[in-house]
Amino acid sequence: MANAVSVSDLDHLWDPKAKPLFTSKPPEWVATYLPRYCQSVSDRADSDCRGLALAVRELNRDGFWQRLFPDWETCCLALFKRPAAWVEQVVEGVRVLHAHGHDGAVPLQLAITQAKAQPLAAHGANQHSEPDLIIEGPTSYGTGQSYLLRRLARDAPEVLDQIGPDKEFKSARAAAIKAGIIKPVPTVRLVADMAAVAGKLCQHLTLEQRIELIDLLAPDL
Numbered sequence: 001m002a003n004a005v006s007v008s009d010l011d012h013l014w015d016p017k018a019k020p021l022f023t024s025k026p027p028e029w030v031a032t033y034l035p036r037y038c039q040s041v042s043d044r045a046d047s048d049c050r051g052l053a054l055a056v057r058e059l060n061r062d063g064f065w066q067r068l069f070p071d072w073e074t075c076c077l078a079l080f081k082r083p084a085a086w087v088e089q090v091v092e093g094v095r096v097l098h099a100h101g102h103d104g105a106v107p108l109q110l111a112i113t114q115a116k117a118q119p120l121a122a123h124g125a126n127q128h129s130e131p132d133l134i135i136e137g138p139t140s141y142g143t144g145q146s147y148l149l150r151r152l153a154r155d156a157p158e159v160l161d162q163i164g165p166d167k168e169f170k171s172a173r174a175a176a177i178k179a180g181i182i183k184p185v186p187t188v189r190l191v192a193d194m195a196a197v198a199g200k201l202c203q204h205l206t207l208e209q210r211i212e213l214i215d216l217l218a219p220d221l
Contacts, residue, residue, distance in 0.1 A: 020058060020061055021037075021054075021055075021058040022034060022058045022059065022061070022064050023058075023061055023062055023064050030068070034079065035078065035079055037055065038055050038079035038080050039079070039080065039081060041054070041055050041080075042079075042080040042081060042082060045090060045108045045111075046107065046108045047105065047107060047108075048105040048106060048107065049090050049091075049093065049094050049106045049107070049108055049111045050094060050105065050106055052080070052087070052090055052091065052094075053090070053091045053094040053095070053106075055079075055080075056087060056091050059075065059079075072084050073163070073164060074164075074165065077164050077165070083160050083161060083163050083164055084149065085149035085150075085152055085153050085160045085163065085172065086153070086160055086161075088149060088150075088153075089111075089112055089115045089116075089150070089153045090108065090111050090112065090115070091111075092111075092114075092115040093106070093110065093111025093112055093113070093114040093115035094106050094111050096114045096115065096117075097110070097111065097114050115153070116153065116154050148172040148173055148175075148176045148181070148182070149172045151176060151181050152172060152175055152176060152179065152181065155179065155181060156175070156176075156179035156181065159175045159178065159179055160175075162175065163175050188200045188201055188204070201213075
C-alpha cells in the first residue's frame with residue numbers, strides 16, 4: 001500500500017523543522033537500533049501513544065518503510081510486534097484527538113476509543129454493500145483492505161493478532177470472512193488472455209447468466 005496510515009494531521013505535534021529521525025541514519029543504525037526504537041514506543045503506548053504516532057510518521061517520511069519491507073503489515077509486525085490494523089487504529093486515535101485540540105499524553109485506551117468512534121462510511125462501504133462478484137483490472141487493489149481492517153478493529157478485535165505471516169489469517173479479507181463481516185466473493189482478474197477471463201467467469205455464472213451477459217455485451221449481434 002502506498003500510504004500506510006494517515007499522518008496528515010500529525011505534523012503539528014512535533015517541530016516540522018526537526019531533523020528526520022530515520023531517513024538520515026546510516027544503514028548500521030537502521031539495522032540495529034530502528035527495531036529497538038519502534039519496540040520501545042510500542043511498549044510505552046499504554047500510557048502515551050504519541051511516540052508510536054511519531055515513529056509511524058517517520059516511517060512514512062519519503063516512503064522510508066518501503067525501502068525495508070515488502071508491505072506495511074510486515075513492517076508493523078517486525079518493528080512494533082503488532083499487526084498493522086492495531087498500529088493504524090492507535091495512530092488514527094492520536095490524529096483525531098489532536099485535530100480536535102487535545103493536548104498532552106494520549107493513553108492507549110483513549111486513542112482506541114477515539115478511532116472506533118470514527119465513521120466507517122469514509123471508506124466508501126458498509127456491511128450491506130459487498131458485491132457478488134469482483135472483477136479486478138490491472139491496477140485494482142481488491143475490496144478495500146483499510147476498510148476491512150477498521151471493521152475488524154471495531155467488530156472483531158480479537159482476530160487482529162491472528163493476521164500476518166505464519167498466523168491463522170494471511171490477509172484482512174480472510175479474517176473478515178471468518179468473522180462474518182463479509183461473505184466470500186469470487187474474484188476474476190482482467191488479463192490479456194480473454195479465454196482465461198471467460199473461463200473464470202463461467203465458473204461462477206449459471207447458463208442463464210452467461211446468456212444474459214452475452215446479450216448485454218453484444219446487443220447488436
